[in-house]
Amino acid sequence: MSQSPAPPRRRRGNARGEQTRSVLLAAAVRSFADRGFHGTSTRDIALAAEMSPAVMYAHYATKEELLFELSIDGHRSVQALLETEVRRHTTTTDRLRAAAACFGQWHAEFHLQARVVQYELDALSEEHLAEVTVLRRAIQGRFGELIRNGVDEGSFQVADVEMTAMSLTSLGIDVARWYRSTGKWTPEQIGRHHGRLALRAVGVAG
Structure with missing residues (x-):
């Protein structure tokens, strides 16, 4: 099921970057919950976020x-x-x-x-x-x-x-x-x- 993470306690960068990171974090929550951390690839997270892996790597170098x-x-x-x-x-x-x-x-x-x-x-x-x-x-x-x-x-x-x-x-x-x-x-x-x-x-x- 879909669920957004708790509201972040820290902010980084501009509004557009924050929105992208929020989408990636929500996708990571779903992916890790479904497959476990070790069963999830960075590509899985990017696909769940409907983004390219390149966009993800611009914000997070690793899962x-x-x-x-x-x-x-x-x-x-x-x-x-x-x-x-x-x-x-x-x-x-x-x-x-x-x-x-x-x-x-x-x-x-x-x-x-x-x-x-x-x-x-x-x-x-x-x-x-x-x-x-x-x-x-x-x-x-x-x-x-x-x-x-x-x-x-x-x-x-x-x-x-x-x-x-x-x-x-x-x-x-x-x-x-x-x-x-x-x-x-x-x-x-x-x-x-x-x-x-x-x-x-x-x-x-x-």
């Missing part, structure tokens, strides 16, 4: 560069969304619920991109993987911070803060693996469910 841009933009998008939702609330309980809800919902709404960037990490170059890993650790660390705040104030009962944070982010990430737009639940329903699960994980009735 790994496309994967990296999808990965970095996806992680930056979900991190920005996470911070926005956390800032909308004042209590630790509401903040954790909102964080888990938006994280799960994002992985459903952008499930093709999420599936690619979460499960094709090994295809990134060492340098690119290191850059993406910084963002992944920051996202998990934000969950850990929210949980730790609740524990410190006595609102949450958690034996291991780090493990709980990892469990909650892993739960959200896994949505991209099983979610289908033709399925039973909407991204919003999934998000609300994940918010309730997060509270139960820290000993609060959701």
Whole structure:
């Protein structure tokens, strides 16, 4: 199925170049999701974008560069969304619920991109993987911070803060693996469910 990647968190060049890159990124998402990174050629992506390989190479020298841009933009998008939702609330309980809800919902709404960037990490170059890993650790660390705040104030009962944070982010990430737009639940329903699960994980009735 067709799905555009999450809105990019960085801009490069003129409007025409940005439009071309957006088309290529959307084609890469579809191609990587259908065939996997290693099963997709640059020609496959160019054909999916209805462009010549020469046009693609003018913007991306390799398919790994496309994967990296999808990965970095996806992680930056979900991190920005996470911070926005956390800032909308004042209590630790509401903040954790909102964080888990938006994280799960994002992985459903952008499930093709999420599936690619979460499960094709090994295809990134060492340098690119290191850059993406910084963002992944920051996202998990934000969950850990929210949980730790609740524990410190006595609102949450958690034996291991780090493990709980990892469990909650892993739960959200896994949505991209099983979610289908033709399925039973909407991204919003999934998000609300994940918010309730997060509270139960820290000993609060959701």
